[in-house]
Amino acid sequence: MDILIVKNLTKRYGDKEVFSNISFTIPKGKFIFLCGENGSGKTTLFKAIMQMVKVDDGKILIDDSIIKKKTDICFITDQVILYDNLTVCEMLALVLDINDIKKNTSQKQEILKHFYCEEIKNKKIKQCSLGMKKRVQLMCGMVLEPKLMLMDEFFSGIDSEKYEEIKIILKEYVKNGNTVIMTSHIKKIRQELAELEISM
Ligand SMILES: Nc1ncnc2c1ncn2[C@@H]1O[C@H](COP(=O)(O)OP(=O)(O)OP(=O)(O)O)[C@@H](O)[C@H]1O
Structure with missing residues (x-):
């Protein structure tokens, strides 16, 4: 079962194309990593899912049998709010x-x-x-109790002891049928947690 489908998505800021014609599906109940170099548009994609930025082309389809209300998606940005x-x-x-x-x-x-x-x-x-x-x-x-967590570089600034503790919380969350989409430039974290990697 897919919780989210990205179809032929294109985003530009002015003349600058951030990503073009990207498509992928996000299965429910998995730990997914969104991969890509600096500036490839990972944060922008999260913002597009949250409808914080408008895309220029394409669609993001969210399964409304799982995501029924605003708080069913939690976006933890790289900024602390x-x-x-x-x-x-x-x-x-x-x-x-x-x-x-x-x-x-x-x-x-x-x-x-x-x-x-x-x-x-x-x-x-x-x-x-x-x-x-x-x-x-x-x-x-x-x-x-969100059903989908979008976590942008969450583990940067977290020490190894707390990483191990938070890892347990998140693994349990996914085991219970929920979905995490995370970005991280730290290879060890991706190796330990990723069930699926999506490249931008
Ligand atoms: N509000 C904005 N206006 C104009 N350009 C922007 C804006 N936000 C982001 N960008 C540009 O869009 C591109 C993608 O940025 P984004 O933050 O989505 O990348 P990212 O993959 O998350 O990068 P990183 O790995 O460094 O966090 C970058 O070139 C960035 O400078």
């Missing part, structure tokens, strides 16, 4: 609140623990390191 003045705990509470998800205190503790954010729960986002912020971002995205 969090509220600096909130603590990690407050950030989680805000995401739950905005999305009308009710969790009691012990459930929130469990979530913080699951995403290795318990020890930083009272830290303000602005006091967190890049690796910490990325864990918070992952938690805030995954707590909404």
Whole structure:
């Protein structure tokens, strides 16, 4: 079963063609890596899937029996987008609140623990390191139980110990029938996680 089909997609920024006539399918329940050199258009493709940029030609077809609402796709960009003045705990509470998800205190503790954010729960986002912020971002995205995760260079800035821990979370996520599309220039990560590689 395919969760997403890219058909003859072309994107230009002004006169500059980023990619031309690309086509591929994304099967459900797999760990997929989007590969390509710097500037080949991986981030642009993620943005096109999220409808953050318009394409010039072609189509992106998303299976609406799997992706039923906006939060069923989670895009974790290479930029950290969090509220600096909130603590990690407050950030989680805000995401739950905005999305009308009710969790009691012990459930929130469990979530913080699951995403290795318990020890930083009272830290303000602005006091967190890049690796910490990325864990918070992952938690805030995954707590909404998306069916598809788009992860742009997620592991850059994450140390090897946390990489091993997050790897377990993501493998479990895919094992449960969900789909990850990830970019990474780190060969070891692709070798360890990729079930399928798509070249731009
Ligand atoms: N908003 C924009 N306006 C004009 N050009 C852009 C814009 N965003 C990206 N580009 C250009 O489009 C091309 C593709 O960029 P993109 O970030 O999608 O590549 P990428 O494959 O993700 O690169 P990297 O591996 O370095 O992250 C690059 O040449 C980039 O300079």
